[in-house]
Amino acid sequence: MKIIEDDLSSDATIALIRAHVTELAGHSPEESCHALDLEALRAPGLTFWSVWEDDTIAGCGALKALDETHGEIKSMRTAGTHLRRGVAAKLLDHIIRQARMRGFKRLSLETGTPAVFAPARSLYARFGFETCPPFGSYCEDPYSVFMTKSLDGPGDNAPSKSSCRQAS
Template identity: 60%
Template sequence: MKIKRDDLTGTQVIGLIREHLQGMEKNSPKESIHALDLDALRKPEITFWSAWDGEELLGCGALKELDDQHGEVKSMRTSSAHLRKGVARQILQHIIEVATQRGYQRLSLETGSMDAFEPARKLYANLGFHFCQPFSDYKADPNSVFMTKEF
């Protein structure tokens, strides 16, 4: 697997972001969806990566800089053809590595509280994230779970 910084212009990546947003709409009430669209992912405070096996897109993930010591994991998505193969784990490990290289003291995320998000919550917990209160501009929401990892 090759993880590379991505400019979000390729058709496969655009399709995966579309799939990600549709998945959020399917599993979360509209007012509780915090997934970013393509324009939001292209903002300068966000670094976006895609994971590839040759010409085949495996997944993606992003890191949003909240401030010089705190980052947020965004847009974690594995292509439906590659679920349960460790793609998300490798992308998240890459994001954690970049966050530590940038000198962040904390890396946080928001994910859904519904059953569909249980695999993601388990992955985050396995990589050292623990539950926390809402951070940044988030508000308490029964449909959201907040997790963080300190370095």
């Protein structure tokens, strides 16, 4: 498997992102769904990667800069054809390494509370992410779990202060 920085132009990548957004919308009300669509994934300050096995897309994920020292993992997804084959772990390791190389001191994420998200929460916990209060512009939400990981070794695990805004 290889990981590439992806410009979100291939049919396979577009299909995987669309499937991701559609599926997540089925597990949370609209105001609690924080999945990024194709246009949002092309925004400045965000890098998107896809994982490929030969000519088949196996997964994807993104890193969003929240500020100079804090990044957020977005759009982690494993293709249905590649579930339980280590795609997500390989990609998460890559994103963590990239965040460190960019000088981030903290990496955070938002994922869901329904049972379908349990494997993702378990993966993040295995990589040292711990639950935390909302960060960035997120608000407390019964459909969201917020997790964070310090990237500069042991020390302060408090996430950046939240400036919560209501969904529109």
